Amino acid sequence: MLLVNTETIPGHTIIEARGLVSGNTIRAKHLGRDIGAGLKNLVGGELTGYTELLNESRQEATDRMIGNAMAMQANAVVNVRFTTSAVAGGAAELYAYGTAVVVRPNA
């Protein structure tokens, strides 16, 4: 599965557009991590635990989007976009979307 956030894929030709695909995940903070982050915030700076958590979560949303694209018999997703939003109760939603397409490598 090829992913790009441009409208075209370099070195490939888009044969057919299959439609919009998306994937999301909502992650709540882990209490232990939150306490750890709260302590780290006494000093300030990067909160590594959260960086990893959001990284993994975004990967999960992307994987779900890829799953949708596969169900549409697409082999690439173009114009991928990501959004993040905080929902109530210290949970964050990670959302990935794009257009599933069928591409062919240029000869």
Add this chain to the structure above:
Amino acid sequence: MGNVIAIAVPFLPVVFYLLLSLIGVGLERKHEQQLDRREAQVAGFLLLDLDHVPGTIAQSGELVSGNVVMGTGYLKQFTASLRTIVGGEVKGYQRVLDRARREAQLRMIEHAKSQGAHAIVNVRFDTSNIGGVKPFSEVFCYGTMVR
């Protein structure tokens, strides 16, 4: 002597808090120096928010991203809350978000470079608050690396 200790004890958390904040200030400066060094190492790497590098035809493209979550520290949260009384620029937060954005961008570039890319096109930034009432901000940056 006993009196002095009795007076000092209630102030201990404040002293502790200021001490940690002071360490934070040092770490911030250190991080900025580290960012300067790493940016110098990737100097010349092309970042564009256009969807292609003008005048060139790329052979392949792939999504690449970098993220970072930064806490501003409670001292800055406090000074920012004071700042909202009179308004104006919140320098403390500005510096934190600047560091976060540079860090996320560098992580993305360093990854792309290790994959043999020479440029990243269509770069986008996404910033979000994930701490609820706490000032934890995530900066996520992504784009398409081209070869």
